[in-house]
Amino acid sequence: MSGWIRVSSLIKPATVRPELVEGASTSSARTVSLSPSRRAWLRFKRNRLGFWSLLLFCTLFFVSLGAELISNDKPLLARYNGQWYAPIFSNVPETEFGGDFKTPTDFLDPFIQAQFAKPGNWALYPPNPYHHSTLNYFAKEPNPSGPSADNWLGTDDRGRDVVARLLYGFRISVLFALALTVIGVVLGIITGAIQGFFGGKTDLWFQRFIEIWGSMPELYLLIIFAALFDPSIGLLLALLSLFGWMGLSDYVRAEFLRNRQLDYVRAARALGLSNWQIIWRHLLPNSLTPVVTFLPFRMSAAILALTSLDFLGLGVPPGTPSLGELLAQGKNNIDAWWISLSTFALLVVTLLLLTFMGDALRDALDPRKAEK
Numbered sequence: 001m002s003g004w005i006r007v008s009s010l011i012k013p014a015t016v017r018p019e020l021v022e023g024a025s026t027s028s029a030r031t032v033s034l035s036p037s038r039r040a041w042l043r044f045k046r047n048r049l050g051f052w053s054l055l056l057f058c059t060l061f062f063v064s065l066g067a068e069l070i071s072n073d074k075p076l077l078a079r080y081n082g083q084w085y086a087p088i089f090s091n092v093p094e095t096e097f098g099g100d101f102k103t104p105t106d107f108l109d110p111f112i113q114a115q116f117a118k119p120g121n122w123a124l125y126p127p128n129p130y131h132h133s134t135l136n137y138f139a140k141e142p143n144p145s146g147p148s149a150d151n152w153l154g155t156d157d158r159g160r161d162v163v164a165r166l167l168y169g170f171r172i173s174v175l176f177a178l179a180l181t182v183i184g185v186v187l188g189i190i191t192g193a194i195q196g197f198f199g200g201k202t203d204l205w206f207q208r209f210i211e212i213w214g215s216m217p218e219l220y221l222l223i224i225f226a227a228l229f230d231p232s233i234g235l236l237l238a239l240l241s242l243f244g245w246m247g248l249s250d251y252v253r254a255e256f257l258r259n260r261q262l263d264y265v266r267a268a269r270a271l272g273l274s275n276w277q278i279i280w281r282h283l284l285p286n287s288l289t290p291v292v293t294f295l296p297f298r299m300s301a302a303i304l305a306l307t308s309l310d311f312l313g314l315g316v317p318p319g320t321p322s323l324g325e326l327l328a329q330g331k332n333n334i335d336a337w338w339i340s341l342s343t344f345a346l347l348v349v350t351l352l353l354l355t356f357m358g359d360a361l362r363d364a365l366d367p368r369k370a371e372k
Contacts, residue, residue: 053353057350060170064168067164071132075088077124107125107129135158144159144333145159146336156333157333165326166321170346181298185248187244191252192248197260233316251290252290264282265282297354297358307324
């Protein structure tokens with residue numbers, strides 16, 4: 001007994017530091033208090049490839065939104081004979097700068113440039129002094145011409161600057177993809193929610209309709225409409241929207257079929273909520289994971305669709321800057337390698353960024369990886 005007392009007296013109780021316990025509890029509380037969307041965002045940021053792809057894609061898109069300020073054949077600001085002009089926002093007649101005609105000023109004209117080179121006169125041009133529709137009649141080389149100090153990526157077969165065509169074409173492609181994705185998401189959510197929530201004959205009839213509608217030859221319809229109507233982005237967007245919602249509808253339908261039998265839905269029914277209140281307040285927020293994950297891949301498909309149709313001549317109206325039109329020019333002008341190479345590089349980078357974003361988003365929203 002005395003030996004046990006002596007041994008136990010040598011064992012000192014561990015001291016507890018209150019600040020460590022308090023810090024641990026605070027950290028745990030912060031972790032627990034994070035919302036699911038916040039935790040998903042933190043997991044997305046930990047995926048460095050996806051996060052930097054998002055930053056780079058957003059940077060490219062916002063730069064393209066200000067394309068007129070970056071690539072334009074009109075000065076941003078000009079001063080001539082003591083007066084200020086902003087030609088980028090309005091067409092200034094040539095007579096204002098000493099010309100003979102009241103037509104819009106061609107600021108690439110050597111005569112106009114000589115006028116602004118006089119003392120007291122100046123013009124501030126964008127970094128790339130070419131619009132996507134600019135035809136440089138004063139070029140020193142035949143078109144298409146290779147990369148040079150004046151045209152960084154060369155010109156196409158009509159003398160238009162490739163950098164300007166890429167910049168404006170990228171903007172049109174992304175805006176078209178965003179519009180097509182939004183329309184497809186809305187239609188897909190509506191149809192998938194109705195099928196999954198009500199089930200039964202409603203689901204059966206919708207599925208038969210989708211099978212029949214999906215079997216229609218989409219490309220043939222585009223060719224027919226292209227022959228009947230003038231090409232336009234609105235018509236192309238409407239036609240592709242008629243078929244772009246079916247894939248997402250299946251995902252939403254599956255989520256609603258899985259979630260409608262859960263306890264929180266039964267509790268909502270017991271409280272007397274209407275079907276649309278249950279769909280909007282309870283089922284839809286818990287079924288959006290496949291929708292959000294689907295968005296980058298849907299945008300990639302929309303950009304590829306527009307590029308392919310433009311390459312075939314079934315897309316945007318002639319003269320509109322387009323990646324597909326540039327690829328077609330590269331095919332028709334094999335020696336002008338700079339057209340195909342630059343367009344293909346931009347297209348590949350865009351699709352890779354969207355793919356990396358989609359993979360990172362899918363991993364961030366995967367519940368099996370929530371604790372990783």
